[in-house]
Amino acid sequence: MHATIKHFFVITYLLASFFLTLSHASIETYQFDNPQQEADYKELIFELRCLVCQNQNLADSNAGLAKDLREQVHKLLVEDKASKQDVIDYMVARYGEFVLYKPPVESHTLLLWAGPLLFLVIGLIALLRFINAQKNAPDEPLDPNLKN
Amino acid sequence: MKKQLIPLGIFAILIAFLGIGLTLNPKDVPSPLIGKQAPTLELQQLKFNKSFNTHDLLGEPWVLNIWASWCTSCRQEHKLFNQLAKQYSVTLVGLNFKDQEDYAKQWLKELGNPYKLVLHDPEGKSGIDWGVYGVPETFVIDHLGVIRHKFTGPVTKELIETTLVPLLEQIKQEQNL
Numbered sequence: 001m002h003a004t005i006k007h008f009f010v011i012t013y014l015l016a017s018f019f020l021t022l023s024h025a026s027i028e029t030y031q032f033d034n035p036q037q038e039a040d041y042k043e044l045i046f047e048l049r050c051l052v053c054q055n056q057n058l059a060d061s062n063a064g065l066a067k068d069l070r071e072q073v074h075k076l077l078v079e080d081k082a083s084k085q086d087v088i089d090y091m092v093a094r095y096g097e098f099v100l101y102k103p104p105v106e107s108h109t110l111l112l113w114a115g116p117l118l119f120l121v122i123g124l125i126a127l128l129r130f131i132n133a134q135k136n137a138p139d140e141p142l143d144p145n146l147k148n
Numbered sequence: 149m150k151k152q153l154i155p156l157g158i159f160a161i162l163i164a165f166l167g168i169g170l171t172l173n174p175k176d177v178p179s180p181l182i183g184k185q186a187p188t189l190e191l192q193q194l195k196f197n198k199s200f201n202t203h204d205l206l207g208e209p210w211v212l213n214i215w216a217s218w219c220t221s222c223r224q225e226h227k228l229f230n231q232l233a234k235q236y237s238v239t240l241v242g243l244n245f246k247d248q249e250d251y252a253k254q255w256l257k258e259l260g261n262p263y264k265l266v267l268h269d270p271e272g273k274s275g276i277d278w279g280v281y282g283v284p285e286t287f288v289i290d291h292l293g294v295i296r297h298k299f300t301g302p303v304t305k306e307l308i309e310t311t312l313v314p315l316l317e318q319i320k321q322e323q324n325l
């Protein structure tokens with residue numbers, strides 16, 4: 001009985017891993033004219049957000065939109081000979097800055113960029129104050145009545 | 149005593165931020181196309197075997213509703229568009245998106261057709277130019293061909309009454325100036 005259950009799990013596991021590999025393999029393969037184009041393509045699909053599955057980039061996502069956008073990125077690079085910046089501008093013009101995982105540093109994104117640094121500074125100040133307070137704390141004598 | 153209240157204060161601020169975050173709609177991404185010239189659509193019509201160019205609509209405001217027969221929330225808003233078409237005079241253009249022709253036709257037969265014309269885009273190629281990332285989406289285009297508003301997701305009774313119709317009225321007034 002136990003052996004059958006074990007077998008069942010092993011088979012399920014194997015089947016599952018088989019299908020998982022299949023779904024990974026469904027990401028399309030594209031032809032490029034030169035290695036630079038391919039490198040640009042790879043960088044772009046990592047930097048652009050899939051808008052239906054908002055916490056994934058185009059490279060990660062199997063959504064229909066992500067597939068369409070990958071195809072469009074490829075077309076722009078290879079057929080239209082667009083530069084990396086051209087592709088970024090093209091996407092921002094249609095989907096807004098939200099499509100970028102790395103938004104440009106501008107006045108309205110300043111808090112986003114400076115935020116982590118701000119928290120680091122606040123943390124450091126708090127830490128230094130804490131250390132100083134410890135250092136300057138007077139030695140408090142123990143209760144003189146404590147005896148063996 | 150005061151020092152003990154600091155964590156409570158920080159906690160309250162955190163809760164306030166999380167509360168604001170919960171009420172925001174993450175799908176409501178502002179469209180950069182608002183205020184810009186609408187991209188031209190030239191597509192085959194669903195019913196008639198000829199193409200239509202949306203450039204021909206210049207001079208009057210129109211509403212572009214992107215839908216598909218496989219989209220369940222389109223079903224909800226479709227009833228509202230049927231009502232709107234009956235009560236209010238506006239050019240409603242349907243864009244049938246990534247859909248099969250016979251399914252789309254069947255859908256219109258079943259649920260009614262509020263559209264003046266329906267364009268058919270089985271591949272969804274037009275979507276990228278319009279920044280479409282989900283169905284349904286609805287755009288309001290004014291008489292000058294400028295995109296004035298975008299509804300992401302299904303429109304509701306409230307949205308039609310408080311946003312769509314007042315905007316169309318405003319455009320009509322601008323048109324008469």
